[in-house]
Amino acid sequence: xxxxxxxxxxxxxxxxxxxxxxxxxxxxxxxxxxxxxxxxxxxxxxxxxxxxxxxxxxxxxxxxxxxxxxxxxxxxxxxxxxxxxxxxxxxxxxxxxxxxxxxxxxxxxxxxxxxxxxxxxxxxxxxxxxxxxxxxxxxxxxxxxxxxxxxxxxxxxxxxxxxxxxxxxxxxxxxxxxxxxxxxxxxxxxxxxxxxxxxxxxxxxxxxxxxxxxxxxxxxxxxxxxxxxxxxxxxxxxxxxxxxxxxxxxxx
Numbered sequence: 001x002x003x004x005x006x007x008x009x010x011x012x013x014x015x016x017x018x019x020x021x022x023x024x025x026x027x028x029x030x031x032x033x034x035x036x037x038x039x040x041x042x043x044x045x046x047x048x049x050x051x052x053x054x055x056x057x058x059x060x061x062x063x064x065x066x067x068x069x070x071x072x073x074x075x076x077x078x079x080x081x082x083x084x085x086x087x088x089x090x091x092x093x094x095x096x097x098x099x100x101x102x103x104x105x106x107x108x109x110x111x112x113x114x115x116x117x118x119x120x121x122x123x124x125x126x127x128x129x130x131x132x133x134x135x136x137x138x139x140x141x142x143x144x145x146x147x148x149x150x151x152x153x154x155x156x157x158x159x160x161x162x163x164x165x166x167x168x169x170x171x172x173x174x175x176x177x178x179x180x181x182x183x184x185x186x187x188x189x190x191x192x193x194x195x196x197x198x199x200x201x202x203x204x205x206x207x208x209x210x211x212x213x214x215x216x217x218x219x220x221x222x223x224x225x226x227x228x229x230x231x232x233x234x235x236x237x238x239x240x241x242x243x244x245x246x247x248x249x250x251x252x
Contacts, residue, residue: 008032009088009136011231012080014067014125015039017046019194020144020220021093025049027224028231029058033089036080037062040094059084067094067121077128086132089140089231092122100155114162122169130177139182140231143170144223145242147190150250167242174240183239185230190246192218213248 011028015021017039026049029035035053037060039046046062053060061083065076080087096117101110122143133139146163148156167186174184191208193200209217226245229235244250 008034010034010036010080010084010086011089011091011140012036012038012063012077012087012125012129013091013093014121015094016091017042017049017062019196020189020192020223021091022049023220024091024093024224024227025060026053026056026058027221027228028089028091029053029060030056031228031232032058033231034059034084036060036084036087038067038076038094039064040066067125068116070124073121073124074128077125077132081132086135087129088133088136088138089142090125090129090133091142091144091227091231092125093144094121095144098156098159101158103154103157106157110158111161114158115165118162118166119169122166126169126173133177133182134180137181138233138236139177139180141170141173141177141182141184142227142230143167143184143186144227145170145186145188147188147244147246147250149188150244170242171240178239183230183235185235185239186242187223187226187230188242188244188246189223190218190244190249192220192223194220208249211249212246213251216247218245218247 011033013021013025016025016037025035025037037046037049050060050062063076066072143166145167148160149164170184170186222245
């Protein structure tokens with residue numbers, strides 16, 4: 001049975017040493033994917049994710065790389081191919097700092113800092129991975145976006161603009177690569193508390209959860225389950241979509 005039929009193969013998850021990426025990596029490995037755990041810093045954390053996956057019977061390797069650097073991305077994809085095999089899925093999760101900036105203080109540099117992660121990095125990775133994804137016959141590209149597009153938060157303008165551009169890439173790629181059997185989708189989480197939110201107050205968490213129709217904060221596992229579905233054969237006829245995973249927080 002081919003990888004295209006089983007929906008598995010090698011999946012590269014960027015920014016997978018912690019947060020959403022680590023949980024996504026573990027979930028894909030549980031579903032039978034051999035997972036390339038990418039990290040920029042925190043090699044010990046990445047190794048722990050790999051050890052967790054192996055302890056559960058899965059296959060994984062860690063790969064340190066700056067996914068905003070063109071030469072590093074090309075080397076990363078080549079190394080993943082050498083160590084695990086050709087890519088069948090690309091999960092674009094890596095992110096950088098997300099500062100709150102008053103609109104009147106916003107600079108072009110602020111925009112570039114966000115575009116590096118959400119436009120440049122995906123572009124470099126897709127370009128490098130495309131030959132393998134075409135060969136796979138049922139390649140998957142899943143971008144991790146955000147529901148911030150609907151929330152119109154003034155102090156998150158640079159982040160919001162970059163996330164909007166990121167999904168525009170998804171739509172264009174979906175139309176361009178469909179003839180190769182490749183699907184391209186965006187998963188748009190709401191606020192999912194992970195390590196970067198360790199300082200969030202109980203009051204802010206409770207206030208946000210009170211606005212969610214399902215009455216709770218999202219969990220990393222909610223996002224991982226959606227990514228796993230979009231990477232599976234069950235989602236073979238879904239492409240160009242932006243799937244909000246936020247408990248209905250931005251309904252209406």
